[in-house]
Amino acid sequence: MGVPFDLLTPLLVAALGALWSERAGILNIALEGQMLSGALAGVLTFHFTGNLTLALAVAVGFGAVTGLLLAWGTLDLGADPFIAALGLNLLLPALAGWVSFSLFGNLGVIRLTGNAAPVLLGVPLFLILALVLAGATQALLFHTPWGLRIRAAGTGPQLMISRGLDSRVLQRQALAISGALGALAGAFLALNLGAFVPGISAGKGWIALVALYLGMRKPLPVLAACLVLSWTEQASNLLQSFRDLPTGLVLGLPSLLTVVVFVATTAYRKGGRSKVNRPSFPVRKSDNRA
Amino acid sequence: MNRRTNPLASGIGTLVALGLALGLAVVLLAVLSPNPAGALRAFFWGPVSSGLAWGNLLNQALLLSLTGLAASLAFGAGAFNLGGEGQTYTGGLAALALTLVLPVAWGWGGILAALLAGVMAGALLGGLSGWLKVRFEADEMITTFLLSASAVPFVNAVMTGPGIGAAQSMLIQSRPAPEAFWIPGLLAPSNLHVGILVAVPIVVVFAVLVNHTPWGYRLRLMGRNRDFARYAGISTGIYALVPLGLSGGLHGLAGALGVLGTQHSLVQGFSAGWGWNGIAVALIARSNPWAVLPAAALLAFLDQAGRSVVLQGQFPFQLSALFQACILFFITARRLHGRPL
Amino acid sequence: MIPPLVLLQGLTKTWPENGVTACDSVTLEIRAGEVLALLGENGAGKSTLVGLLAGTIRPDAGQVVLEGRTLGIRDRALDCGIALVPQHPPFSPELALWEHAILGDERYRWLGPRAKALLIQELTALAAPWGFQLDWNLSGREAGPLALQRATLTALFRRKPRLLILDEPTAALPGPEAEALLSAVSLWAKREQTAVVFITHKLPEALRWADRIAVMRSGRISAVVTPDQTSLEQLGSLLFPAxxxxxxxxxxxxxxxxxxxxxxxxxxxxxxxxxxxxxxxxxxxxxxxxxxxxxxxxxxxxxxxxxxxxxxxxxxxxxxxxxxxxxxLSYVPSDRLGRGSSPHSQLASNVIPYRVGQLARRGLLRRHSVREYFQDLKNRYGLAGEAGQRLVTLSGGNIQKLILAREMExxxxxxxxxxxxxxxxxxxxxxxxxxxxxxxxxxxxxxxxxxxxxxxxxxxxxxxxxxxxxxxxxxxxxxxxxxxxxxxxxxxxx
CATH class of the missing domain: 3.40.50.300 (P-loop containing nucleotide triphosphate hydrolases)
Structure with missing residues (x-):
């Protein structure tokens, strides 16, 4: 069982998208919808132009726009980021369905002709791009002033104000990047498959959040987490043909694992709760009054 | 991660969000549909144009009341239950599984037992998150979501497995429940059934409990100001765990009712989106159970209106999704109801 | 007559939450090269004044004039040259101290190992005169409040401010280190012709290091003296008049x-x-x-x-x-709105938390019983407002009366x-x-x-x-x- 490139690439890129937004302080829940719509954008562009670069560029551009939309709702309108992103997550698939229907008259699979997923020296191009993006994320977020400011913005407004800096611009940029990466992940997924299938993202946008927390919100561990998660998925795909192990358990394992990791890290961070003494005798109200 | 804001909107903000959603839909229909008049007619009239339409409308309104109440109970106590979908799904599975093992002679007793099983399954899931919150201070927003996400594939696996899986079927679904345990339908062939009517008394009971009892008072205090609740001697443990358990239980009930009343078997993915629906209702109702029924009715109408337009071939775009999206996007926007950012 | 480095003119600020006028038309000069100690009891308005100076609080009236230029709303105080080191500075648990210190003025485009080493070198040199050494690699979480205060001081000092404001800088410092810090900032002010304002309640420190001492009482500057004009006893009585x-x-x-x-x-x-x-x-x-x-x-x-x-x-x-x-036990907390009440709930809701069990009949809490209870309390304690009113609409004093009534009841x-x-x-x-x-x-x-x-x-x-x-x-x-x-x-x- 080698490295499951096809499963790893979109998950990694989406997880990077989650990372950019989370580090800036606004967790991007809309990744799932952005992946789906990015997949459609990429497939449609390739279908009509045959130009792979253009297809990826359109997906990235569209994703950035959705990220800016979320930024507008959150930063300018003051909406709750989680709920606004939920709204976006409902809108984008519907939008994708509409476009699909308007262009092809049905909501079915859109197949591509021609090779949309080139291979470079035996390694898929998309994977190379994904790894480059991971490296770029590490470099930009952790070794440039701009990245430092984004991370500072993510911890709350006070620190930034005390240094005379504006958080909002940076958060907007981070959300645009996050959306762009989410859409790109979707494009990678669909172009690699050679088709757009409704529901192609299949929860990967949520798994990307899982990968983010499993990977302690840093690019290299996130890469490792994505590897683990894609191996898990590959294993469950293989097992499905054997029918022996309940695949549901395997599929549900990542989320379950994340709960455990999340709870454990929370308990560690918040420290042991100080022991509260219970009275040694039963206390009734109004027993003691002056 | 940013500290969550209180998602309860003001009255004005709610109206603005609803108005925007509706306005956008009407504009889209008028501008982009080949037959604007027909489209608008299908939109506003479709959901009430026939017995079938009424049945589906009522069924959905009542289901949304349950999920909306579930979300409201959690919100009102200051907690986020994002696991509605999984809790519903698990509730459906529990109910169906029980019907497959109970003696058929039980009849209505069996139905009630199965519904109870659904409630308990959902309550366990929700309550688990509540316990994690009390014991480890783990954010319930994340744990409810993740537990739900892990429950869904589990249910998928079990429902197609030995003993439960369907023989031959177009849809991925389980074996049907024995007919003795089918809840009688209303306004056939719509989705409506007798069981779902229980949503109304349940909402009313909770409305009274939440608004007019000491228990409800303490619950609402938890949601309004948790520090004050603790200071006043309210057990923050119990009042964190119980609302989440109740919320999960109500979701489970919705799932059980859907399975026993409408489909009579567990169809894969039937609960998709039911969690977000409930949250949208709770946001419109501002977590007040009294407002859940009208809010659910409104949302159900909008949803069915959107579907009606699609069904009648007037407009392919899923307007229902647009409504929910608009509502969710704008309803918590503080700028829209004059509050500072 | 040389114009002062900083002039505070008629600064006024009233907090809407409780109606307290924290600063009442405060006018004060700060001269180039001087160290000014700001003394005053709690609630005298020192923190508010300092916030107004540093631009973190917006005044209701009055202005701050720095080197002849009036600072407007859009001006960022730090960019203009006014730096405030709070007693408990904001921080990020994850960023390292050196990252905290360079934030906003990073000076290198690439923060690799070389830049980091150079920056830490610079920071260490900057902090040396104050007599403390920091492990700049510690994260915010590991560092502890003292190290964070020092890192923030270094960070703001690095921006070459014209006016440096320190809030209780020596509160947690042992004697020799307090000396070192105050002597260093004093020398700096003289040398660069900048100014330092420090808030303290350690009177001997003020007498030793300040060129002038300003005493605040109830939102006003009640006295400005020089150390040779005054004594420990007199300062004590200025703070606590007979x-x-x-x-x-x-x-x-x-x-x-x-x-x-x-x-x-x-x-x-x-x-x-x-x-x-x-x-x-x-x-x-x-x-x-x-x-x-x-x-x-x-x-x-x-x-x-x-x-x-x-x-x-x-x-x-x-x-x-x-x-x-x-x-x-009953308890009236200092945090009235955060702990002592539910600000957006009704007055009636705020007075019944200990009584809900008794007020309920057959399990139900009737609205009129609750209102009657509130009305009774209102009559006996002289409370303001109506039962259905939201608590935030009351003044601070009336909120406190309500809380006290509830607890005393x-x-x-x-x-x-x-x-x-x-x-x-x-x-x-x-x-x-x-x-x-x-x-x-x-x-x-x-x-x-x-x-x-x-x-x-x-x-x-x-x-x-x-x-x-x-x-x-x-x-x-x-x-x-x-x-x-x-x-x-x-x-x-x-």
């Missing part, structure tokens, strides 16, 4: 019998006391000197770090507030009040003290925690003064005067 508001209740409380039981006591703690029914104990300290923490510890909101707590003979050490309430054995008169005007205070005395007369043991020492003379039977985190002296109120109290609080006596 004039008092005459106690209005000239009927002294009857002292409890000698063999009366002790209702509330602490042993082995930083502040040991034994309180009987009908006594009113006032505990006070200057900011950060120990009184604030007592609020959490005596009420069960936080565990006692050491020692034990007894109530009515029972050992209640470590009990949570819920159980302490059942035993007869329980006829508690022990009543603990923390900062009860903060933000209240004279009339409201008069009523407050009257209610407290009435409660004591009914047999409640009262503990009053405050950082305004003078109010204790209005109402307490015993007064305890804390300094350096410990109770230094506990005597009957009649054995104190404002001067002697001030001296103990300032650490001049014990």
């Amino acid at each position: 004039s008092l508001v005459a106690p209005l209740d000239t009927d002294p409380l009857p002292p409890p019998a000698a063999d009366a039981p002790v209702v509330f006591e602490t042993r082995g703690t930083r502040a040991d006391f034994r309180l009987k029914a009908g006594e009113i104990l006032g505990l006070t300290s200057l900011r950060g000197e120990g009184a604030e923490a007592l609020e959490e510890e005596l009420t069960g909101m936080s565990p006692l770090p050491q020692g034990c707590l007894h109530m009515d003979g029972h050992d209640v050490t470590g009990w949570d507030i819920a159980n302490l309430r059942k035993l007869g 329980q006829n508690p054995r022990v009543l603990i009040l923390a900062e009860p008169s903060w933000g209240l005007d004279l009339e409201a205070r008069r009523i407050l003290y009257g209610l407290i005395r009435a409660s004591a007369r009914r047999g409640t043991a009262v503990v009053l925690l405050t950082s305004e020492p003078l109010e204790l003379f209005e109402v307490c039977t015993q007064i305890g003064a804390l300094a350096g985190g410990q109770l230094r002296s506990l005597r009957p109120a009649s054995q104190w005067t404002p001067e002697t109290l001030g001296r103990v609080l300032l650490g001049l006596d014990s």
Whole structure:
């Protein structure tokens, strides 16, 4: 069982998208919808132009726009980021369905002709791009002033104000990047498959959040987490043909694992709760009054 | 991660969000549909144009009341239950599984037992998150979501497995429940059934409990100001765990009712989106159970209106999704109801 | 006449939440090359003034003029040259100290190992004159408050400010390091012709290092003196003037019998006391000197770090507030809106939390019973507002009255009040003290925690003064005067 490139690439890129937004302080829940719509954008562009670069560029551009939309709702309108992103997550698939229907008259699979997923020296191009993006994320977020400011913005407004800096611009940029990466992940997924299938993202946008927390919100561990998660998925795909192990358990394992990791890290961070003494005798109200 | 804001909107903000959603839909229909008049007619009239339409409308309104109440109970106590979908799904599975093992002679007793099983399954899931919150201070927003996400594939696996899986079927679904345990339908062939009517008394009971009892008072205090609740001697443990358990239980009930009343078997993915629906209702109702029924009715109408337009071939775009999206996007926007950012 | 480096003109700020005028038309000059010490009691307005200077708070009126230029709303204070180092600076648990220090002025486009080494070198050199060494690689979480304060000081100093404001810079520093810090900033101010303003309550420090000392009282600058014009005693009396508001209740409380039981006591703690029914104990300290923490510890909101707590003979050490309430404790917190009430709920909702069980008939809480209860309370305590009104619409004083009424209505054995008169005007205070005395007369043991020492003379039977985190002296109120109290609080006596 080698490295499951096809499963790893979109998950990694989406997880990077989650990372950019989370580090800036606004967790991007809309990744799932952005992946789906990015997949459609990429497939449609390739279908009509045959130009792979253009297809990826359109997906990235569209994703950035959705990220800016979320930024507008959150930063300018003051909406709750989680709920606004939920709204976006409902809108984008519907939008994708509409476009699909308007262009092809049905909501079915859109197949591509021609090779949309080139291979470079035996390694898929998309994977190379994904790894480059991971490296770029590490470099930009952790070794440039701009990245430092984004991370500072993510911890709350006070620190930034005390240094005379504006958080909002940076958060907007981070959300645009996050959306762009989410859409790109979707494009990678669909172009690699050679088709757009409704529901192609299949929860990967949520798994990307899982990968983010499993990977302690840093690019290299996130890469490792994505590897683990894609191996898990590959294993469950293989097992499905054997029918022996309940695949549901395997599929549900990542989320379950994340709960455990999340709870454990929370308990560690918040420290042991100080022991509260219970009275040694039963206390009734109004027993003691002056 | 940013500290969550209180998602309860003001009255004005709610109206603005609803108005925007509706306005956008009407504009889209008028501008982009080949037959604007027909489209608008299908939109506003479709959901009430026939017995079938009424049945589906009522069924959905009542289901949304349950999920909306579930979300409201959690919100009102200051907690986020994002696991509605999984809790519903698990509730459906529990109910169906029980019907497959109970003696058929039980009849209505069996139905009630199965519904109870659904409630308990959902309550366990929700309550688990509540316990994690009390014991480890783990954010319930994340744990409810993740537990739900892990429950869904589990249910998928079990429902197609030995003993439960369907023989031959177009849809991925389980074996049907024995007919003795089918809840009688209303306004056939719509989705409506007798069981779902229980949503109304349940909402009313909770409305009274939440608004007019000491228990409800303490619950609402938890949601309004948790520090004050603790200071006043309210057990923050119990009042964190119980609302989440109740919320999960109500979701489970919705799932059980859907399975026993409408489909009579567990169809894969039937609960998709039911969690977000409930949250949208709770946001419109501002977590007040009294407002859940009208809010659910409104949302159900909008949803069915959107579907009606699609069904009648007037407009392919899923307007229902647009409504929910608009509502969710704008309803918590503080700028829209004059509050500072 | 050289214009001053910074001129504060008529700065005024009233907090909408409680109607307190924290700064009342403050006008002050700060000259180039000088070190100015800002003294004042808690609530005098120092923090607000400093916030107005640094641009973190917007004034209702008045302006700040820096080197002849009036600062507008759009001007960022730090960019213009005014830097404020708070006592508890904001920080990120994850960023390292060196990242905190360069944030906003990073100077390198690529923060790789080389840049990091150079920056840490620069930071170390910058901090050296102040006599402290930091491990710049520590994360915000690991570093601890002292290191964070120092890192922030270095960070802001690096931006080459014209005016450096330090809020209690030596509060947590031992003697020699405090010396080093103050001497370094003093030299810097002289050399660069910049200015330093530091807030302190350590009078000897002010006398030693400041060129001028400004004293604030009730939102105004009550005096500006130079060290050679004044003395420790005079400063003490400026801070704690002898004039008092005459106690209005000239009927002294009857002292409890000698063999009366002790209702509330602490042993082995930083502040040991034994309180009987009908006594009113006032505990006070200057900011950060120990009184604030007592609020959490005596009420069960936080565990006692050491020692034990007894109530009515029972050992209640470590009990949570819920159980302490059942035993007869009531508590008026300093945080009225965050802890003491539900601000967006109705007035009626805010007064019934302990009564909901009793008010319900057959399990149901009827609205009119709740309103009747509120109305009854309103009549007996003179509360403002209607039952259905939201609490935030009331003034600070009226909110406090409501909270006090609610707590007193329980006829508690022990009543603990923390900062009860903060933000209240004279009339409201008069009523407050009257209610407290009435409660004591009914047999409640009262503990009053405050950082305004003078109010204790209005109402307490015993007064305890804390300094350096410990109770230094506990005597009957009649054995104190404002001067002697001030001296103990300032650490001049014990």
